[in-house]
Amino acid sequence: INCELFTCDAATKKLYEKAKKERIDTVWDRALAMQPQCGFGEMGLCCTNCSMGPCRIVKVSDDGPKAGICGATEDTIASRNFARAVAAGSAAHSDHGRDIALALYHATGKIRVKDEEKLFKIAGEWGIAVEGKDASRIAREVAEKALSEFGKIFGKLLFLKRAPHKRQNLWDELGVAPEAIDREIVEVLHSTHMGSDADYRNIIRQAIRAALSDGWGGSMIGTELSDVLFGTPVPRKVEANLGVLKKECVNIVVHGHEPTLSEAIVMAARDPELLELAKKQGAEGINVVGMCCTGNEIAMRHGIPMAGDFFQQELAIVTGAVEAMIVDVQCIMPSLATVAKCYHTKLITTSPKAKVPGAIHMEFDEQKGLDIAKRIVKEAVMNFKNRKGEVYIPDVKSEGEIGYSLEAIIKILDRVTNSFAHPSGTVKPLVDAIKSGVLRGAVAIVGCNNHKQPHNSCHVTLAKELLRRDILVVTTGCGAHSCIKAGLMSKEARKYCGKGLATVCELLDIPPVLHMGSCVDISRILVLLSEVANYMGVDISDLPVAAAAPEWMSEKAQSIGLYAVASGIYVVLGVSPAVTGSENVTNYLTKDLESVLGGRFEIEKDPVKAAEKIAVHIENKRKRLGI
Ligand code: BF8
Ligand code: SF4
Secondary structure, three states, rough: OOHHHHOOOOOHHHHHHHHOOOOOOOOHHHHHHOOOOOHHHHHHOOOOOOOOOOEEEOOOOOOOOOOOOOOOOOHHHHHHHHHHHEEEHHHHHHHHHHHHHHHHHHEEOOOOOHHHHEEEEEEEHOOOOOOOOOOOOOOOHHHHHHHHOOOOOOOHHHHHOOOHHHHHHHHHHHHOOOOOOHHHHHHHHHOOOOOOOOHHHHHHHHHHHHHHHHHHHHHHHHHHHHHHHOOOOEEEEEEEEEEHHOOOOOOEEEEEHHHHHHHHHHHOOOHHHHHHHHOOOOOEEEEEEEEEHHHHHHHHHHOOEEOOOOOHHHHHHOOOEEEEEOOOOOOOOHHHHHHHHOOOOEEEEOOOEEEEOOOEEEOHHHHHHHHHHHHHHHHHHHHHHOOOOOOOOOOOOOOEEOOOHHHHHHHHHHHHHHHHOOOOOOOOHHHHHHHOOOEEEEEEEOOOOOOOOOEOOOOHHHHHHHHHOEEEEEEEEHHHHHOOOOOOEEEEEEHHHHHHHHHHHHHHHHOOOEEOOOOOOOOHHHHHHHHHHHHOOOHHHHHHHHEEEOEEEEEEEHHHHHHHOOOOOOOEEEEOOOOOOHHHHHHHHHHHHHHHHHHEEEEOOHHHHHHHHHHHHHHHHHHHOOO
């Protein structure tokens, strides 16, 4: 394959060439071997929900089945498949949230929480009395309440109250306000069981409930309690791309999602005894770097370098310089075990929920976190001397400023607030900039990598197209990795901005693309939008904003997309979800939902056209607001 065509990232190109020379198959090679991909699956027209199947609906000719063996139509099958993917995505994010809540629960009394202010704020929001209690006790009560959100018997999710009143009322009217998180996911699985719900609108309604229980439930719990435990991110500089690996050091790549593991590894790697041991093995030190969302989490809180995105995980091992890749859950390619076998790299799985054949399993338990982390780091250190073959680390890295949590953004806005005698601690300066038209609007660019789109270049092209139109970009997940690698999180990136946005960035001393974290941290964006909408006295759907996932692939991304739409946001997808076999379902998601929820999906593969469509959407919203 000509890698010039599939990626715009220089480190990826160089390491792909090395992989080819060393006969290593990567994600791109397997994608090529998979062609042509199954049309039934691609259109969402294959059903395996019962053992009378698999059934598939034939669309391309008049011949062939137009219903499944049970009579399920294309609408039923496509919407069921869509809803099940959303439920799986919501489950993954929410289970991450639950694990963080459990970590907080078990941590109380043993460690000091890092952000007491946030702890007290959440306690206040959730009606937990704080008088006469120490932080440790409050943390336990907050953790208990968070855990009960997953299975409580009655009542809506507590964080829904953060949404604008209009939005909350709309959710109530439509019957989509989620209750217990686990139950919403279970209900998708139940209602899409063979012979249950056959009405595509009703199936999508339940999928919306499950998705909202992710964004305003599981993900938000994950983000907020991670901040409480490990600290709320503040802006800091980090390096990014595979060039952050160091030839002379023990290199440890931490990959996956949950910060409980990665925080412990970061701490363990600073242990003087292990550092000494590393030196004895002939290394200069221990270099911990982060991959995918774990990369975002530890970069934001510790300034640990961001080694790479989803499509770079195999290539990290191909450098020959990685002593251990330590993984937990989600977005971990099973191929890593095969690639690792060709080098000296130890692939270490740590979660009982995600074992990989061929990997070493060292189960992580946050109650014995540091001890286990030290044992894992020791495995890496002792592996340094086993390097074999050519070690090649491309000299490709960039630098950017990351860690723009909502709290950090508000603090930055306070800089101008104070100088103009505005009330501090609000989003007023941001609203003023939008109202005046200096800033036309804001867009979240999020999501993964997908071989159906050129790697990184869709994220980066879209971001640049928006910046020049004076549209601020916020980003998370692998989208954030793309942007920092392309230099869009540095102050110099102002050169890509229109005059208005460049002025705003200069005044606030920020880059034009703001890193807001990992994928669960899209909940930060929901809260920011709510703050802006509340300040303006409107709903989220009235704001000149949009979201885009130009290279998405995961079920989690499908859940995010749907909760964003259900929160009133226009969401542009670069890869179509598997629903196009049903015109009704496709139209419902891309057109009709707008009149119901104020948000909708748009499918647009081309990032330049996506930017044009987003710009039109933003200008229409501005007109309607009279600004
Ligand atoms: O949750 S962006 S490839 S790493 S799914 Fe995965 Fe997609 Fe990356 Fe994080 Ni999000
Ligand atoms: Fe076929 Fe219906 Fe069974 Fe699906 S649920 S596999 S469409 S018979």
